[in-house]
Amino acid sequence: MDMNGEDARTERWEELGWERLGEGVGRRRLPGWDATAGLVIGRDAVLLYDTGATLAQGAELHAQVAELTGGRRVTHVALSHPHFDHVLGTAVFAGAEVFGAVGMDTLLPRDREELRTDAVRQGVDERAAAEAAEVLVAPRHTVSGEWTLDLGGRQVLLANVGPGHSGHDLALLVPAEREIVFCGDLVEESGEPQAGPDAIPARWPDALDRLLALGGDDAVYVPGHGAVVDATFVRRQRHELARRFSVA
Template sequence: MTPRWDVLADGVYARRYPDWDLTIGLVVGDGACLVIDTRADAEQGAELANAVREVTPHPWTVALTHDHFDHAFGVSAFLPCEVWAHENCHRELAARDKPDLALPDRLLTDRAELDIGGRRVGLAHFGPAHSDNDVVVHVPDASVVFAGDLVEFSPPGSFTAESFGTDTTLSGWPAAIDGVLALGAEIILPGHGPTVDRDFLLAQKEILDRLITLDSALRAGEVDAAAAIAASPVAEDVTRAALRLG
């Protein structure tokens, strides 16, 4: 896969990278732009910054969808600028104890609204899910949402074991998907992979609901690990990660 900018709507772009099939967002307004996620390190961030300059010369603001390295470790290449993220994202990045890691300086708890060159762009946190600091970026005039890893693309529309980390709150994830759906966007960008639609999110929510039911039954002693794995809608390694079976 050769990275390129795909036009999603007027002034709204996505760029996919072969590393982890990462998807980056860009929103261009009148005299300003917003970069959504920054890749995995300063070198990759610099590549992205140069790629943004292929599209627009406007000064940028950065928004981070969450603290995981592949999304948030390239910030230094964009400084000085405003960097928006959830307050827990700042906490998690500061705890990495990496002196060269740039931290966000504009923090939200639930919601924030940005003016990107006359375009209204909303940032929203719908509670702990994939991480405890997931933020979605909504561009209402284009009916586009950059959902970060709240939406996990892995053919045929399932999850990977890496979707469920020690910082994942399985029980909160369906409600976060409901939050994304409530925005009413027609185009939804996962943190990895191509655009998806509302039906894709509904299918992911159904998988999560089934995993939550299995997790509850497992914790209550109603099923054992083998039975939970057998009844799971996803592969064994994904089930083990989601249900924290080791």
């Protein structure tokens, strides 16, 4: 079959289990807990959004990013929120600049043991959870409000739109043919949004309003768990959450 370069590239992403969302932008639904990892490739920098539930998942992401970028390394990591399935692989990306919502820098070291026990409770192997918790990386760069990152030839926006699903929700906006919004667990498609002990339900609808204001009606919204959705889906989820938690 004759194939142009664009198709060939898309096929390579798919072979590795990635969904290609735009030029140099994609996401993978990680096995086990179906957490999303997002990837944005710039001329000078490579950004990974979330790092998986274990060091093994992080290592697999590391290897796949090298394949998709012709041997480049992840230079920037952004963490969507402090739950085990999104942050425990970070230590693999030595030398990367790590970003998180303000407060993540103190929360992660403090709640290391809680993350470990939560991971084990959710089915992570005990030793794998202990290893990952021991080398857990806290963000050095904390985002309150918005932070523009220049990856070389493309700028992305980190936006602290929470709290909501957790006390520290950080979204990633990527300009592309259609704007791409990585939502973290503020949006879930594969099931009802999970509200754990650190959720702030009363403020969750507001967080989704901010997300929608940033992304707009035409953006592609990438949930923390599940298939890519549109603004209509996010708006509906916002109303369902407001009803569920009796928020105006």
